[in-house]
Amino acid sequence: MKTITIQSIPGFEEWRYAARSCLHQGISPDQIIWSDHNGTHNDLFGDDLNIPLKNYNIKISKAFVEIAKVVICHHDTQKYALLYRVLWRIVHENKHLLNLKTDDDVMKLRTMSKAVYRDGYKITAFLRFREMNHDGHAQFIAWHEPEHYTLERVVPFFKKRFKNMNWSILTPYRAAYWDQNNIYFEDNPDPEQFPKDDNFEQYWLTYYANIFNPARLKKEAMLNQMPKKYWKNMPETKLIPDLLRTAEEKTRLMINASKNYK
Amino acid sequence: MSDKLTTKLEILADAAKYDASCASGTAGKREAKAGGSGIGSLTGGTGICHSFTPDGRCVSLLKILMTNYCIYDCHYCINRKSSNVRRARFTVQEVVDLTINFYKRNYIEGLFLSSGIINTPDYTMESMVRIAKSLRLDHGFKGYIHLKTIPNASPELQEEAGLYADRLSINVEMPTQQSLNKYAPEKELGEITGAMSNLKNKIAEAKQSKSFSGKRPPRFAPGGQSTQMIIGADGSDDKIILGSSVDLYQKQKLRRVYYSAFSPIPDASLILPLKPAPLIREHRLYQADWLLRFYNFKLDEILQGTKDNMLSLDHDPKLAWALNNRHIFPIDLNKADKFLILRVPGIGAINANKIVSIRKFAHIAWVDLVKMRLPIEKIKPFVIVTDYKPALYLLEQEHLGLRMKRTEQLDLFSGAHLQNAS
Numbered sequence: 001m002k003t004i005t006i007q008s009i010p011g012f013e014e015w016r017y018a019a020r021s022c023l024h025q026g027i028s029p030d031q032i033i034w035s036d037h038n039g040t041h042n043d044l045f046g047d048d049l050n051i052p053l054k055n056y057n058i059k060i061s062k063a064f065v066e067i068a069k070v071v072i073c074h075h076d077t078q079k080y081a082l083l084y085r086v087l088w089r090i091v092h093e094n095k096h097l098l099n100l101k102t103d104d105d106v107m108k109l110r111t112m113s114k115a116v117y118r119d120g121y122k123i124t125a126f127l128r129f130r131e132m133n134h135d136g137h138a139q140f141i142a143w144h145e146p147e148h149y150t151l152e153r154v155v156p157f158f159k160k161r162f163k164n165m166n167w168s169i170l171t172p173y174r175a176a177y178w179d180q181n182n183i184y185f186e187d188n189p190d191p192e193q194f195p196k197d198d199n200f201e202q203y204w205l206t207y208y209a210n211i212f213n214p215a216r217l218k219k220e221a222m223l224n225q226m227p228k229k230y231w232k233n234m235p236e237t238k239l240i241p242d243l244l245r246t247a248e249e250k251t252r253l254m255i256n257a258s259k260n261y262k
Numbered sequence: 263m264s265d266k267l268t269t270k271l272e273i274l275a276d277a278a279k280y281d282a283s284c285a286s287g288t289a290g291k292r293e294a295k296a297g298g299s300g301i302g303s304l305t306g307g308t309g310i311c312h313s314f315t316p317d318g319r320c321v322s323l324l325k326i327l328m329t330n331y332c333i334y335d336c337h338y339c340i341n342r343k344s345s346n347v348r349r350a351r352f353t354v355q356e357v358v359d360l361t362i363n364f365y366k367r368n369y370i371e372g373l374f375l376s377s378g379i380i381n382t383p384d385y386t387m388e389s390m391v392r393i394a395k396s397l398r399l400d401h402g403f404k405g406y407i408h409l410k411t412i413p414n415a416s417p418e419l420q421e422e423a424g425l426y427a428d429r430l431s432i433n434v435e436m437p438t439q440q441s442l443n444k445y446a447p448e449k450e451l452g453e454i455t456g457a458m459s460n461l462k463n464k465i466a467e468a469k470q471s472k473s474f475s476g477k478r479p480p481r482f483a484p485g486g487q488s489t490q491m492i493i494g495a496d497g498s499d500d501k502i503i504l505g506s507s508v509d510l511y512q513k514q515k516l517r518r519v520y521y522s523a524f525s526p527i528p529d530a531s532l533i534l535p536l537k538p539a540p541l542i543r544e545h546r547l548y549q550a551d552w553l554l555r556f557y558n559f560k561l562d563e564i565l566q567g568t569k570d571n572m573l574s575l576d577h578d579p580k581l582a583w584a585l586n587n588r589h590i591f592p593i594d595l596n597k598a599d600k601f602l603i604l605r606v607p608g609i610g611a612i613n614a615n616k617i618v619s620i621r622k623f624a625h626i627a628w629v630d631l632v633k634m635r636l637p638i639e640k641i642k643p644f645v646i647v648t649d650y651k652p653a654l655y656l657l658e659q660e661h662l663g664l665r666m667k668r669t670e671q672l673d674l675f676s677g678a679h680l681q682n683a684s
Contacts, residue, residue, distance in 0.1 A: 096623050101616045102630040125310045129367045140366060160293045161303040165366065180296075200363045206268050207364075210275035211325060212315035215525045216541065221318025225311065236313055243316050254527060 003033045006080060009173060010073045010149040011036070019084050023058065029088050034080030058091055063098055070113040073120075073149045082108055120150040124157050126230050129167060130198035140167040143194040144233055151176055155183060170194060201235050208236040214247035215254065271360070273350040277330040277341055278376060280522065281490060285309060285429075286322045286371035286406040290484050293404055300402025302365060302372075304428075309371050309406065323374040323406065324364050328352055328390055332378030336446035337531040338435070338495045338524065341378045344531075351380070357393045358401070365405055372406030372428075373397070379412060387415035387423070394426035408485070413449070413457045420457065421482075424464055429485035429517075432457055437506035441496035444533070458514040461487050466515070486517035493547060494539020495524040501561075501571035504550055508561055511554075521547045546573040553579055556611065557604050581607035581666055584644060588657045594646040595626045607666075608640040640666065 002022075006014045022032060064087065071079050086105050090097045100106055129140035140162070151171050158167065159178060169176045175189035222240075231237035286309030294300030311320035329351035330341040340347055361373045375393060379386050390409055397403040408429040411420055423430060432454055436442045439451045461483065468482035489510060491503060507519040523544035524535065550573060553559035557580075564579050565571060567586040574582045584591065584607045593602050595617055603614045613634050617626060628650040632638060643656040656662070 094623075099619055099623050101620050102633040107633060121310075124368075125312050127368050131366070142368070157303075157305070162301065162366070163294055163296050164299055164301060198367070200367060203268065203271060203360065204364060204367070204369050206271045207275050207324065207326075208313065208315065208321065210272050211279050211321065213279045213317045213319075213525060216317040216319075216523075218318030218541075219316055222314040222316050225318075225320070226314040234313065240316055247316065 001033060002027060002031055003035065004080070005035050005037070007037050009037065010152070012069050012072045015072055015080055015083065016068075019087055022084065023087065023091065029081065029085040032081065032084065034077065034084070036077045036080075038077075060087065060090070061095070061098070064090060067098070067109060067113050070116050071109060073116045073153060074112045075148045076112070079112060082112070116148050116150060116153075119146050119148045120153045122146075122230060123150060123154045126226070126234055127169065128234060130195040130201070132195045134166070137166060140165055141170070141194055142168070143170045143191055146171055147229070149173065152185075159183065168193065205236055205239060209239050209243060212243055214243070214250040217244070217247050219244060267356060267360075270350040270352055270356070271326070273348050274327045274330060274352060275325070277327045277347070277378075278325045278374075280340065280525065280527070281325065281374075281376065281410070281433075281520075284320055284322045284325060284374065285488070285518065286408075294402055298402055300404060301362070302402075302404035304404065304406060312369055312371070322371045323408065324361055324370050324372070325374040326352070326357070326360075328357065328375055328377035328386075328393070329380055330378045331380050333381075334379055334446070334448045336435070336449065337533055338445055338492055338527075340527040342531070354389060354392050354396060358396050361397060361405075362401055362403065365403070370405075372403075372408070374408040374410075376410030377412070383412040383415040384419060387412045387419040391419060391423050391426070394423065398426045406485075411457065411461075413454045417460055420461060421464060424461065424468075424482040425480055427483055429488060430461055430483045431488045431490070432461075433490045434506070434510070435490070435492055436496055437491055437498050437502050438496075441498060445496060455514065458487060458489070458510075458516070462515050486515070488516055488518040488520065490520040490522055493521050493523050493544050495534055499571040500543075500547065500550070500568070500573045501565055503547060504554070504561055504564065507551060508554060519551060521551070540575065542575050543573070546575065546579060550579045558601065559583070577663065577666060578607070580605070581640070585663050585666070591644045591657060592646045592652050593644060595631075596621055596646075596648065606641055606644050608637040608644075 004018050004022075006018070008014050068083050068087075071083060082105065086097065086109055089105065094100070097103060098106060098109075101110070123144055123146055127142045127144045129142045132139050132141060151169065151174050155169075155176050158169065158176075162178070164180060165178075166180060167178050170189045170191060170193060172191075173188065175186045175193075177184040177186070226234075226237075231240075291304055291306035293303035309322050311322050313321040315321060327341070329349075330347065331349050331351060332339075332341045332343055335343045339345075357373070357375065361370075364370045365372070373393075375390055377386050377390055390412075394407050394409060397407065406429075407427045408431065409423050409427040411423055411430050411432050413432050420430070434451070434454055435446055435449065442449045442451055464482050465484075465486060468479045468484070470479065491506070493503065503521070510516045510519055521544050523539040523541050525539075550559075550564050553564060554561065559579075563583055564573070566583065568574065568582070573579055577585065584605070590602075590605070593606055595603060595606075600614055600618055603609055603617060604611065609617070613636060616634060617630075620626060620630060625648045627648045631641065631645070631647065643652050643662065646652070659665075
């Protein structure tokens with residue numbers, strides 16, 4: 001049995017190096033225990049995996065590398081073993097494995113990659129900046145709690161969209177800072193940097209409450225798209241209980257108002 | 263915080279919520295230049311939903327009216343002249359500030375602006391264009407702008423709007439002139455489609471890479487145009503509605519037709535129904551619209567077997583078609599053309615692609631269908647796979663439609679059917 005600990009987050013390069021070495025040495029998936037930086041196992045990685053890779057010539061499809069880069073951002077540490085097992089099976093069993101969309105391992109891989117994609121998308125959607133004045137310059141700061149290690153995946157989006165703004169995105173595991181020229185990362189940032197209020201947020205709440213149509217209540221549809229786990233850091237969600245509670249009455253009032261119309 | 267601005271926002275957001283569209287994609291990719299004061303990007307995808315309201319709708323754009331004062335008296339409209347709703351009017355600067363500040367906080371993808379008509383159509387349209395122009399030129403705004411144009415404003419103003427907007431739309435509201443006469447006496451169907459046709463030509467012109475002079479024509483509404491019809495306020499049946507959609511897609515090259523189930527509005531006119539139109543009818547129309555645009559269905563196929571030219575509320579239009587065409591089924595998923603696989607109720611485009619991908623390397627068996635999480639009860643009578651063939655009586659039984667209705671209802675309660683109308 002071999003224990004391999006991936007120290008970095010999300011750790012694709014580290015995993016790839018270890019996986020290549022194991023593959024090269026013919027170590028089968030059931031011979032390895034994978035763990036991450038939280039793992040209690042000692043690092044037994046040692047020198048035995050540290051072999052030169054120049055003779056290594058197994059070609060791995062781009063499709064696998066692409067999906068591996070996504071899945072490695074998942075929070076579940078089973079990802080390391082799953083990725084290695086799929087890699088092993090692609091090499092030893094069927095090079096078209098990824099096309100067998102109903103294979104159990106492939107399905108697990110797709111489920112994990114979908115979860116990561118969705119989590120990244122939800123950052124671009126649900127992250128909220130608050131503005132604060134910092135030495136005479138506007139600084140936009142957000143606190144977001146992604147489910148997976150997806151901050152790095154969305155930084156390019158925010159760089160493009162808010163190129164000419166100074167912004168900080170704080171997450172529990174890492175922060176990204178943009179000063180209009182460079183991006184900086186910091187592990188375990190101080191959440192206290194996130195401002196307590198914002199001078200435009202009240203307008204956003206006003207908008208949210210009034211664009212909602214109480215005559216068309218579809219709570220489940222809302223929850224499918226915006227599950228409660230995201231609510232905590234979205235200011236408008238504190239209005240939802242009230243909007244739901246008063247919807248029926250507001251609709252009745254609208255209809256009654258129509259009846260009185262002459 | 264200005265209380266006055268809050269009140270305006272309350273009134274003018276409230277007035278905009280009856281418009282179904284909130285789409286913010288399909289205008290290509292772009293981003294602000296570095297080093298300037300520009301802001302914003304379009305990702306080239308379908309646009310981002312930044313929030314969801316308890317009506318299940320996506321909040322992607324700041325959707326507001328510039329003003330809800332109006333000189334027209336359309337019965338279905340909360341802002342008609344004779345209604346006594348609270349009125350308000352934004353200044354150009356207020357709309358620009360709200361848009362930029364919402365955008366900077368990552369609340370929205372851009373602005374969707376419509377308006378009641380004040381003074382004259384041209385006067386109104388000119389103010390709307392000034393808002394879009396200021397966003398683009400004064401702020402270097404690269405986010406999404408959708409302008410609801412005023413049909414009888416001058417062609418010059420419509421054209422200027424197209425320079426700054428990503429999408430232009432004109433609501434037809436009602437599918438026939440008779441309905442317009444009754445409910446929107448100031449509106450002319452000919453005028454509306456005339457304006458659409460003018461925009462269509464401009465959009466097509468701008469899409470050509472180079473004109474004869476060798477110069478690229480200026481950008482013009484790269485997201486195309488869309489429209490909205492109100493469902494259930496007038497007596498139009500689904501055949502009339504979908505027929506008019508087909509016309510709009512073909513003749514006016516519209517990107518989207520939105521259907522908005524009539525919803526009771528405060529202070530409504532007496533000639534309107536008091537009850538809201540069933541949301542399920544709106545949903546069926548979207549499903550039918552989808553089949554027409556992406557599944558190669560023809561209108562008469564969709565209407566086949568319908569009662570009084572109304573889509574079945576019990577069955578989705580694809581299932582209704584299948585029940586009327588049982589002789590085509592069962593379909594062998596290992597052999598059939600993709601075209602036919604797409605005709606199986608319960609198998610959508612994504613799963614049809616999966617099936618085609620898998621069968622290149624392996625045979626499709628029943629367990630594959632289960633793993634794809636296809637609605638098993640629904641597809642059971644209609645498909646053949648290596649280890650499963652439906653008993654013939656399944657397709658022949660009289661009550662198949664009734665049984666299907668029950669499975670469909672289970673779907674409805676799970677909320678899984680709810681497509682985002684945006």
